[in-house]
Amino acid sequence: MNTKVYVPVSAEFDAEGTLIPTSLTWEDGTVYPIDRVIDIRQAPALKAGGQGDRYTIEIEGHHSYLFFERNASLCGNNIGRWFVERRTA
Secondary structure, eight states, X not given: OEEEEEOOEEEEEOTTOOEEEEEEEOTTXXXXXXXXXXXXXXXXXXXXXOEEEXXXXXXXXXXXXXXXXXXXXXXXXXXXXXXXXXXXX
C-alpha cells in the first residue's frame, strides 16, 4: 500500500506562468534540489490515490514523481499542496 506524503516544496513561475518546483524538503528536514523537471502532465496518483499535476523530476540521477494537488476553492491564498507517494508495508 502507498500513502501520500505532503512535503514542502520551493517553486517558481517561469515567464509563461508554468509552476516549476526547484527543491523539496523531506520529513527529516533534508532538502533535495530538483536537478531537472522532465515532464508535467495531469495524471492520477495511481499508487496513493488522488488527481493532480504530476511532475516527473530528477534528483541526484533518480527519476521520481512529485504531485501538485490543486485546491478546489478558487479563492484564497492556498492554491494546493505538493505530495510524493511512499510505499508502506
